[in-house]
Each structure stands twice: as C-alpha cells, then as structure tokens.
Amino acid sequence: MNGLKGCRNDFQILSEKMDEALPIYFDNACMTLKPESVLNEICDYYHHYPACGGRSYHKFGKIVDQKINESRAAIAKLINGSRDEIIFTKNCTESLNLLCRSIKFSSNSIVLTTDKEHNSNFIIWRILEQEGVIKEHIYTNADNIIETIENLYKKDKKLSVVSLCWVSNLDGTFISDYEIININKRLKQLFPDAILILDAAQAVMHRPVDVKKVEADFIAFSIHKMMGPTGLGVLWGKKSNLEKLSPFILGGGTVERLDNNYMPVYLEIPERFEAGLQHYAGICGAKAAAEYTVKLNPDEISDYETELNRYATEKIKTLDSIEILGPPEPEKRSGILAFYFRKPVIKHNDDELDIDEKLSIRKNIMIRKGKFCVYSWCSIHEDYFFEIMPGFDPVFYRASFAAYNTKHEIDQFIDELENIVDELSDLPDFPK
Ligand SMILES: Cc1ncc(COP(=O)(O)O)c(C=O)c1O
Numbered sequence: 238m239n240g241l242k243g244c245r246n247d248f249q250i251l252s253e254k255m256d257e258a259l260p261i262y263f264d265n266a267c268m269t270l271k272p273e274s275v276l277n278e279i280c281d282y283y284h285h286y287p288a289c290g291g292r293s294y295h296k297f298g299k300i301v302d303q304k305i306n307e308s309r310a311a312i313a314k315l316i317n318g319s320r321d322e323i324i325f326t327k328n329c330t331e332s333l334n335l336l337c338r339s340i341k342f343s344s345n346s347i348v349l350t351t352d353k354e355h356n357s358n359f360i361i362w363r364i365l366e367q368e369g370v371i372k373e374h375i376y377t378n379a380d381n382i383i384e385t386i387e388n389l390y391k392k393d394k395k396l397s398v399v400s401l402c403w404v405s406n407l408d409g410t411f412i413s414d415y416e417i418i419n420i421n422k423r424l425k426q427l428f429p430d431a432i433l434i435l436d437a438a439q440a441v442m443h444r445p446v447d448v449k450k451v452e453a454d455f456i457a458f459s460i461h462k463m464m465g466p467t468g469l470g471v472l473w474g475k476k477s478n479l480e481k482l483s484p485f486i487l488g489g490g491t492v493e494r495l496d497n498n499y500m501p502v503y504l505e506i507p508e509r510f511e512a513g514l515q516h517y518a519g520i521c522g523a524k525a526a527a528e529y530t531v532k533l534n535p536d537e538i539s540d541y542e543t544e545l546n547r548y549a550t551e552k553i554k555t556l557d558s559i560e561i562l563g564p565p566e567p568e569k570r571s572g573i574l575a576f577y578f579r580k581p582v583i584k585h586n587d588d589e590l591d592i593d594e595k596l597s598i599r600k601n602i603m604i605r606k607g608k609f610c611v612y613s614w615c616s617i618h619e620d621y622f623f624e625i626m627p628g629f630d631p632v633f634y635r636a637s638f639a640a641y642n643t644k645h646e647i648d649q650f651i652d653e654l655e656n657i658v659d660e661l662s663d664l665p666d667f668p669k
Contacts (some may be wrong), residue, residue, distance in 0.1 A: 241537050245595070245641045247529075261602040261646045265415055265608070266406045266573055266637035269464045271526070278525040279466055282518040289514055291490050299528035301517055304587050306343060309507070310525035312471060315527045315535075316456070317447040322479065324472040325520060329438040330357035332472035333400075334458035335510065336434060337361040339482035344369030346397035351377040351504060352617045353405050356610040358436045362400065370397075374613065376640055377405070379416035383423050398432050403456075404439035407611040407633075408563025408574030411440070417451045425625055432478065442530045443571060444539040454478045460519065465526030469519035472510070479506045488512035500646040538640050542572030545638040545647060552651040556658050558666060560625075572638040575609075580664040581629055592634060592657055600653045602646075605635045626667055634649040 245251055248270050251259065262270060282304070288297035290305045309323040326332045334357075338369070348362040352374045362372045375385045382399070389396045404411040412420075421433050437456040440446050442463035448456060455478060460469040474482075484503065486489055491512045492501040503509040530538075546567040553559055553576060561574040582592050596602040608615050608631070614623065615631055622631040636650065 241533050241640055248641050255601050258601045263604045263636040265519040265639040268461050270563045271464055272529050274529055275522045275525040279518045279522040282521040290517055304521045308520045309525035314530055317449050318473050322473055322476055324510045326472055328470035329457045329459040332446040332470050334361055335472055335485045342370050346395040347371045347373055348386050348398040349471045350374050350400050353377045353614045354402050358400055359613045382420050386424055396428045396431050400434040402436045404571050406439050406609050408575050409570030410563055414451050421452050445535045462525045463526055465540040466519040466522035467488050469516050469523055484509050533640055542638045545642055546572050546574055548644050558658055575633050575635040579632050579666050580661055595657055596653055602650050
C-alpha cells in the first residue's frame with residue numbers, strides 16, 4: 238500500500254506487458270482492477286479455510302465466520318453504516334431487485350426514477366407496473382425531482398419510492414450530497430412513508446459515501462466496481478427499514494427454524510436476506526477492497542479522477558469530429574469521459590474493427606462502446622439523438638478513470654484516438 242500516488246504499484250497487472258506494451262485500462266465504470274491485497278485475501282480463503290460460513294462450527298467454519306464479520310465491518314466503515322446493515326448480494330443489480338421484490342407496494346403507488354438510470358434501476362420498476370404500481374421518470378435535475386414530488390403531493394398521489402442514480406455511468410453527472418439531503422427532506426415531509434433508494438454503483442470508492450449524512454433509506458452497489466472481487470454486491474439499509482422488508486430469496490441460512498405450520502421463522506438481519514451458501518472468497522476479498530479504499534481516501538480519489546478527466550477533456554476537445562456526452566465541464570462528470578463521433582461510424586462486416594477494438598488491438602487501450610445499459614436515456618431522448626445523428630442508432634464510447642490511471646496513459650489514448658480520427662476523415666460529418 239503506497240498511498241494514492243504510488244497505488245499503481247499495488248496492481249501488478251499494470252506492469253505486465255501484453256504484446257510488447259503495457260495495458261491501459263479505462264473501463265473502470267464497468268469493473269475496476271484489483272490490488273494485490275484483494276487477490277491475497279481471495280487466495281487465502283481457498284488455500285487455508287475453504288469452507289462454509291454461518292453453519293459449520295469446525296475450525297475452518299469459525300475462521301470464515303470471523304472473516305464475514307470483518308468484511309461487513311470494513312464495508313460499514315467505508316460508508317459510515319453499521320456492520321449488521323450490510324447485506325451481501327451478487328451485485329448492485331441483485332441489491333436493487335431485492336428491494337423491488339421485498340418492498341410492500343399497494344396498487345397505484347408510484348415509483349419515481351430519473352431518465353438516466355442503468356437498466357437495473359429502471360426495468361425492475363417498469364415490470365412492477367404489471368402488478369399495479371405506476372413507474373414515472375423525470376429529467377435528471379435535483380430541482381426537478383423536488384418539484385415532481387410536490388406535484389404528486391398536490392395531485393393526491395401515492396408516492397412510495399424514489400430511486401435515483403447517484404452518479405451516472407453514462408456521463409458521470411451526479412447528484413450532490415446537499416441535493417440528496419434536500420430531496421429526502423421534502424420527500425419525507427410530504428410522503429412520510431416513502432423510501433429513498435440510491436443506486437451507488439458509481440459512487441462508492443469514487444467519492445465519499447456517508448449513509449448517515451445523506452440519510453437515504455437504502456443504497457446499492459457492486460464490490461467489483463470498487464477494487465474488489467467479481468460477483469459480489471451490497472445492499473445497505475437502515476436497520477428499521479430492513480426490518481420492514483420480506484426476504485426475496487429464501488432457503489438455507491435465512492431461517493432459524495420452522496413453526497408448527499412449517500412456516501419459516503427468520504434469522505436476524507442481515508442473514509435472513511442471504512440465502513444459500515455465499516461467495517465467501519469474494520466476501521474475504523471485499524474486506525481488503527474496503528480497507529484499501531479507506532486508505533486511499535475517497536475524497537482524494539474523487540479529486541484525482543476529476544483531475545484526470547479535466548486533463549483528458551482538454552485534450553479530446555482538440556480532436557475533430559468528437560463530441561463529449563454530458564456537460565462540457567469535467568468537474569460535472571466525475572471520472573467519466575463519454576463521447577461520440579459526429580460521423581456515421583459503423584462496422585460494415587466482421588473484418589472491420591470498431592474504434593474501441595482498434596484502440597485495444599493496436600495499443601492495449603481498453604475503453605467501452607455501446608449504450609452502457611442506460612437504454613432509458615437513449616429511448617426517452619430518441620428525438621434529440623435523431624437530431625444529432627439522423628438515421629443512426631446512437632453509439633457512445635466511454636473512458637472511465639480510476640486512482641491507478643495516469644496522465645501519461647491519457648496522452649497515449651488521445652494520440653491513438655487522433656490517428657483514428659484521421660482515418661475517418663473521408664466519412665462525412667452528420668449535418669449540424
Ligand atoms: C449506475 C449503475 N447502476 C447499476 C449498475 C449495475 O451493476 P452490476 O452490473 O454490477 O450489478 C451499474 C453497472 O455498470 C451502474 O453503472
């Protein structure tokens with residue numbers, strides 16, 4: 238552990254050449270790399286105590302129990318929650334699904350999201366409409382959210398859930414702590430029983446997350462996006478809120494016994510929500526990831542990622558035919574630089590390489606292409622995209638930065654992007 242400046246050395250993979258060059262990994266919004274301390278914890282589990290937690294009282298089992306406790310405590314420390322409010326899931330998606338399926342809705346109650354949600358915080362609520370719930374979405378903006386809450390109140394509607402993406406994986410825009418607090422205050426004044434959920438998949442690690450400060454009811458996130466192992470997520474909820482949920486997945490590890498009618502008597506929280514054998518190696522690695530993140534300091538991570546984004550933004554602005562997605566100011570886009578081409582860039586056959594493939598094959602530069610699972614934004618704003626890319630299904634590219642990235646890597650990325658832009662010079666621009 239070398240502090241933020243030297244943290245690159247904690248990621249051995251960044252010093253291992255592939256085809257003569259070092260990897261440049263800018264797909265961090267999807268999944269981050271893992272430091273050696275996380276890999277060691279995972280290996281230790283398999284080497285030294287590869288058993289089950291919560292049920293086996295032999296020596297291996299007791300070590301696993303202790304590791305699970307330590308992991309919950311480390312994650313709780315990172316977000317300023319309590320150990321027994323940390324529920325392990327498979328990923329942020331499962332955490333949100335758990336909420337969606339465990340909250341008791343009455344018909345005609347409303348779930349409000351923004352127009353820029355990841356599919357995992359959009360589709361789930363939409364599907365609930367089949368069960369009488371009404372799903373509404375609004376243009377992302379804190380004032381707008383408060384105004385919508387007030388309008389629903391005036392119209393005597395039942396608002397049950399407001400579920401918001403804290404930091405967008407599409408363009409890095411975010412709702413500030415101050416805005417979240419104001420939204421929550423107004424929500425609770427007008428709808429005392431309503432629940433505020435934050436999709437914190439792109440927030441945890443990238444910025445300070447203090448659940449006591451923002452006072453949300455639940456937050457959901459993925460450990461693999463915060464330097465931890467894949468296939469592990471977290472649902473945090475205030476104890477009083479968790480108590481109101483009925484477990485979503487049932488089975489071993491969730492019940493203390495069956496009553497006289499063979500009905501389950503649940504274990505305490507959090508275990509009642511963690512059915513079946515768990516991803517113990519991942520849980521061990523999560524402890525190391527949370528401790529590592531605390532040491533790096535999310536405040537400093539946030540500043541550094543914004544600085545990288547500022548640097549990259551200045552450089553990309555000099556390239557012809559490229560437009561940044563979202564606000565031009567990097568300070569409003571966290572560590573995410575998403576962009577598109579003002580040209581009909583399209584693969585005509587499998588032998589052609591798309592831009593992300595060219596970057597990867599030629600220079601080991603790894604970015605992301607697509608709609609990043611934010612189909613809501615693209616569908617809701619179809620007209621806008623039709624105007625800027627007439628007749629073209631919108632495709633975006635995304636470089637997302639993490640604490641171990643450097644300006645030197647950005648230089649190499651922009652240099653290669655410039656070469657690609659030159660190669661595209663024969664393609665006509667979309668009309669302005
Ligand atoms: C904002 C946001 N929410 C939710 C998710 C879903 O995360 P996961 O696929 O790890 O469940 C992602 C993944 O990219 C995301 O960026």
